[in-house]
Amino acid sequence: MTILAMDQGTTSSRALVFSDELQVQATAQHEFPQHFPRSGWVEHDPGDIWTASAGTARAAIERAGAPRIDAIGITNQRETVVIWDRRTGQPIHRAIVWQDRRTADVCDRLRDEGVEDQVTDTTGLLLDPYFSATKIAWLLDRVEGARDRARAGELAFGTIDSFLIWKLTGGRAHVTDATNASRTLLYDIRKGEWSDDMCRLFGIPRELLPEVRDSADDFGTTRGDLFGREIPITGVAGDQQAATVGQACFTPGMMKSTYGTGCFALLNTGGQAVRSRNRLLTTIAYRLDGKTTFALEGSIFIAGAVVQWLRDGLKLIREAKETQTLSGQADDSQQVIMVPAFTGLGAPHWAPAARGAIFGLTRNTGPAEFARAALESVGFQTRDLLQAMRADWPDAGDAVLRVDGGMTASEPAMQFLADILGAPVDRPRNTETTAQGAAWLAGYRAGLCPSPAEYARAWQLDRRFEPRMAGDERDRRYSAWTRAVQAVLSVPS
Numbered sequence: 001m002t003i004l005a006m007d008q009g010t011t012s013s014r015a016l017v018f019s020d021e022l023q024v025q026a027t028a029q030h031e032f033p034q035h036f037p038r039s040g041w042v043e044h045d046p047g048d049i050w051t052a053s054a055g056t057a058r059a060a061i062e063r064a065g066a067p068r069i070d071a072i073g074i075t076n077q078r079e080t081v082v083i084w085d086r087r088t089g090q091p092i093h094r095a096i097v098w099q100d101r102r103t104a105d106v107c108d109r110l111r112d113e114g115v116e117d118q119v120t121d122t123t124g125l126l127l128d129p130y131f132s133a134t135k136i137a138w139l140l141d142r143v144e145g146a147r148d149r150a151r152a153g154e155l156a157f158g159t160i161d162s163f164l165i166w167k168l169t170g171g172r173a174h175v176t177d178a179t180n181a182s183r184t185l186l187y188d189i190r191k192g193e194w195s196d197d198m199c200r201l202f203g204i205p206r207e208l209l210p211e212v213r214d215s216a217d218d219f220g221t222t223r224g225d226l227f228g229r230e231i232p233i234t235g236v237a238g239d240q241q242a243a244t245v246g247q248a249c250f251t252p253g254m255m256k257s258t259y260g261t262g263c264f265a266l267l268n269t270g271g272q273a274v275r276s277r278n279r280l281l282t283t284i285a286y287r288l289d290g291k292t293t294f295a296l297e298g299s300i301f302i303a304g305a306v307v308q309w310l311r312d313g314l315k316l317i318r319e320a321k322e323t324q325t326l327s328g329q330a331d332d333s334q335q336v337i338m339v340p341a342f343t344g345l346g347a348p349h350w351a352p353a354a355r356g357a358i359f360g361l362t363r364n365t366g367p368a369e370f371a372r373a374a375l376e377s378v379g380f381q382t383r384d385l386l387q388a389m390r391a392d393w394p395d396a397g398d399a400v401l402r403v404d405g406g407m408t409a410s411e412p413a414m415q416f417l418a419d420i421l422g423a424p425v426d427r428p429r430n431t432e433t434t435a436q437g438a439a440w441l442a443g444y445r446a447g448l449c450p451s452p453a454e455y456a457r458a459w460q461l462d463r464r465f466e467p468r469m470a471g472d473e474r475d476r477r478y479s480a481w482t483r484a485v486q487a488v489l490s491v492p493s
Contacts, residue, residue: 001019002018002067003017006075011031013032017067070231072222073233086155100135107127130299158176161238177214179215215235215288216235216441220232242437242441251268261304263300263303267389288452300346300382326372418466420477426464
């Protein structure tokens with residue numbers, strides 16, 4: 001028995017075929033174009049996403065030897081908005097991507113009107129163009145006739161999971177799961193339903209919205225012509241929530257942090273939707289068997305991207321893995337600090353106008369010191385998140401951090417992370433945690449995969465990084481970081 005996981009990301013679509021024991025049998029990946037029509041605007045062509053997703057799914061199945069696929073799980077870039085014609089399936093505009101900032105002025109206006117507390121109480125989120133609602137409203141107001149057509153029930157909105165399910169099922173299912181719904185600014189995370197108040201606030205007709213289901217649920221069956229037979233879609237979760245499931249963070253107090261282009265840390269808070277006092281997000285980690293599990297989430301905009309900048313911007317390295325060797329050659333007497341606010345600072349600061357800076361330069365500073373400062377910036381930012389989480393939810397005090405993503409291959413980065421946190425960092429054997437989470441959700445619903453408790457027991461450790469840094473050194477280093485961040489925040493935008 002096999003499970004297909006479709007992992008639709010920001011820059012590429014991937015597909016992985018898993019056995020019922022969640023071992024990877026085959027993979028395929030395809031990049032698709034990014035569109036930047038104006039500064040701060042980011043768009044995707046939904047047709048490109050569909051072509052890449054369907055193509056990689058077929059390729060992965062073929063590479064696995066064309067086995068019988070028994071279930072499909074989907075995980076996706078979150079918050080990205082697509083609106084399409086229910087009759088033809090054609091999008092009315094390019095997708096507006098989660099990174100897009102075109103609606104920042106709308107968020108500022110609503111904040112000035114004093115509605116952010118109401119928004120946060122209902123949705124767990126902050127007023128920021130990162131989320132879906134203002135993007136939806138922008139499309140309805142800018143595409144001719146769209147608002148009237150939406151009210152008439154002629155159009156459908158979805159995050160990328162909904163759009164893929166619509167295409168996979170031939171338009172028979174307009175659905176999403178609770179994790180994706182919780183990222184729209186339109187979903188009441190405590191009541192578990194679309195909020196009429198939020199729809200009125202943002203001007204979104206209810207007729208646009210998909211039905212919300214559990215993360216492991218029946219989302220429809222694929223068209224028979226796509227993969228040779230109809231296949232049930234039985235698992236859906238946004239990418240960071242899928243990684244949380246993939247890391248088996250089913251117990252309150254467990255944490256995972258995914259290090260890709262950015263970094264996203266989630267702390268399982270169980271059945272309690274914790275209201276953050278430190279500008280973290282309250283979100284849905286997953287919903288299984290009708291029961292919602294909540295999380296606190298912190299987002300770092302630049303993690304692995306800082307290494308890409310060393311490679312592509314400064315051309316100090318040719319390959320990302322060179323930072324490991326180079327950072328080990330750094331002069332210990334120099335304490336260079338890099339604040340990589342290339343696209344602003346995320347949680348807990350939420351300062352989109354902030355820009356990057358480097359502190360502590362001397363005549364002897366060179367590529368090795370830049371490499372070490374780049375890797376250490378990720379650890380410092382993660383501590384910012386962890387401290388905010390501990391302040392919001394004291395039960396997080398003794399949490400072990402489970403990590404995944406491409407940057408976890410860097411031994412120096414992971415060791416410094418443990419050092420600056422003063423806590424163990426666990427790296428799993430299987431780093432395909434996002435796709436594996438989607439596969440487990442699908443397999444769990446289909447009766448192919450074990451219970452959460454059994455799945456958690458099967459989680460395997462590759463390496464635990466224990467903190468080695470002395471406490472006073474840790475505090476001194478982190479104090480220098482916080483001063484650097486305050487200096488960046490004090491520069492007028």
